[in-house]
Amino acid sequence: MTGSDFREGMRVGVPIVLSAAPFGALFGAVAVQNGQTIFEATLMSATVFAGASQLVGLELFGHRVQPWLIILSIFAVNFRHILYSAAMTRFILHFNGMQKFLTFFLLTDPQFAETVKRGESGRAVTFAWYMGLGTIIYVPWLVVTLIGALLGNLITDPKVIGLDVLLPVYFLGLVFGFRKRDNFLPVALTAAIGSILAYRYIGSPWHVSVGALAGVIVAALMPVKASAPATVEEA
Amino acid sequence: MDGFLHLDMLILILAAAVATFATRIGGYFLITRMKTIPPRLDAALNAVPAAVLTTLVAPNFYAGGPELKIAMAVALVVGLRFNVLTMLAAGWVVVMALRHGGGW
Missing domain, CATH: 1.10.286 (GTP Cyclohydrolase I; Chain A, domain 1)
Structure with a gap:
């Protein structure tokens, strides 16, 4: 049953991956333009794993904003996760400590939405299902970041290909949300x-x-x- | 930028990761020992993301060239009906058309 739950979680994640991929590539490309190395961009995707806040961090880093303010802004943009983890705790109380650690590390907007949907429909939120969904979101996020960073590294003038307009418009879209x-x-x-x-x-x-x-x-x-x-x- | 990994950037990234993880696990700890949040504090916290994100948009609009201003204005109108990806596409098309077609 565990294997099929894992695969089912992965299936749920496919449309999420497709819609998130452009943002991962955008992050990678903008990251190298704003002074990160390819490795640093990928490391940030791997450890922070929250696209909007990653881009906010880059924007502020590009403006030479003080580090404490960058961290505070990232915290502010990610603040919604506190509501998510509070709201989904009831579905994952049966996980053990290590499982909970991984569960919260992989908590993103779509992960939360799908978990609550599944939990409220009465189906069990198993660790295997959750990890299937989390893995199919996490691994491609790193891959597209790397691809974006490699491509961004080739760009000498971001204005010529209109890269400079993407970040402000992206933030405008987030504000509209x-x-x-x-x-x-x-x-x-x-x-x-x-x-x-x-x-x-x-x-x-x-x-x-x-x-x-x-x-x-x-x-x-x-x-x-x-x-x-x-x-x-x-x- | 040259190089592979810089110490100050590594510290910044790891601090960002810790701050983000704190938000992800924070609700789990709060939910067990929740007390009521004062309404005004709740309203203030609720406003934090929109307030922070707006400050990343407005000065870019203010300081950008006319082609950037037009592109952002178009994206804003598009955003009233469509999602972020569509806004990005619209803004990008406008800026590229003005720069390469309009000679701005």
């Missing part, structure tokens, strides 16, 4: 204005912390809704 959240417009507009002003009048690394802080303060000051349960969405 949050547009159903409470206070989205005031938060995004405040962060946008705050970051541009800081960029203009203070200087490059500070636009991130100043703009983000302004947006978060606005959210904290907005009228509190009666019931606002923490929601989990794809990002």
Whole structure:
């Protein structure tokens, strides 16, 4: 049964791999453009394994932002995983310690979505199934990162092939992923204005912390809704 | 960049990995000893990702050339209906057309 569960997990993962692959390649290509070596880019995909935050890290590294702020921003972008692990704990309580460690290491947006879907449909979330899904997402992620980095290494001027437009548009897409959240417009507009002003009048690394802080303060000051349960969405 | 692995980059990557893993396992520890989160703190935490990500978009738009501004504007409109991959394709096509076709 274990082998068939593993294979079933892998089957579930195939469409996920196909849709995630361009982002892995994008990360690899942008990574070498922003000063990482091919090995460093692949190591980052292997250890962080969270595409959006990896690209955020690169962007900030390219702006020579202070290291602590890079780590804090990566933590902020990955913050949603806290909600994921809280929400799926009930399905994996029967795993042992080492299995839980691997389970949470491999926790991504699609991994969470599929696990909850399976758990709520009444089928057992077995470790073999989870690892089948996790493996088919993890291994190709490293491979496409490596391919992207190898290709990116050949590019002398990223502007000629339009590579420089991809990162800002990608982040714009991520921002749009949050547009159903409470206070989205005031938060995004405040962060946008705050970051541009800081960029203009203070200087490059500070636009991130100043703009983000302004947006978060606005959210904290907005009228509190009666019931606002923490929601989990794809990002 | 030359070389294989730099110590400062290795430390940065490993710190990023630890920070990310903390978020992945954090909810497991929280769920067992959860106390209620104050509503305003909850709203602030909820706003963190959108606020941080917006600061990576807006200054690029502000500092970019006219072809980048147009491409990002087009991608924004596309994003109202379509997913991120479509936005990337649209933004890329516009920037390439303006640079190589329009001579910007």
